[in-house]
Amino acid sequence: MKIPPGILAAVALATGIFPAAAQLPAAPLPASPVRITVKQESKTDSKGLTKTQSRTLKITLVNGGPDSLPLRVKYAFFGHGAKGHDTIIIDHSDLTTQLQPKSDQTLTTKPQTAVFTEAHLDNGKKIEASGQRFTGWGVKVYQAGKVIAEACEPSSMQDDLAKMPGLPESQPAPKPAPAAKPKPAPH
Helix, strand or coil: CCCCHHHHHHHHHHCCCCCCHHHCCCCCCCCCCEEEEEEEEEEEEEECCEEEEEEEEEEEEEECCCCCEEEEEEEEEEEEECCCCCCEEEEEEEEEEEECCCEEEEEECCCEEEEEECCEEECCEEECCEEEEEEEEEEEEEECCEEEEEEEECHHHHHHHHHCCCCCCCCCCCCCCCCCCCCCCCC
């Protein structure tokens, strides 16, 4: 039995033999022996209409390569304010480590807190909502100034991860002042 070419093409596309160009990442990360997993620890305390959220990330780095790697890990906690749903960076920072060959290491971020108070009436007066809420996090791992691994949660925050503050731009070394020209001797 001969299978029509149109069906073969449909099967090839459906099985991923020829992935659609839209599915390919715009700028793939370079090949790296470093793998990253992130676990979020969270806690929420409620007092009346006010909720206090606390978040900490446990970032596990695995070096599958034969070399010791100096790494810088930048992380950000994403959220939104009471007045809108545009993503903001509640806080961001970085950690550094020397990851030994064929090993793993877990880094823990400092705890971050967001406080949010619901809109409510107080003695008949409307009180607007205030504060911030967490919506997710992002992590980028740098080696020699280049991103070699990254992760975010939820995965829908990939665009926000791209806007996350990166490493500061390296400043070019200052040029030495030109040597003073000798003054000609009077004749």
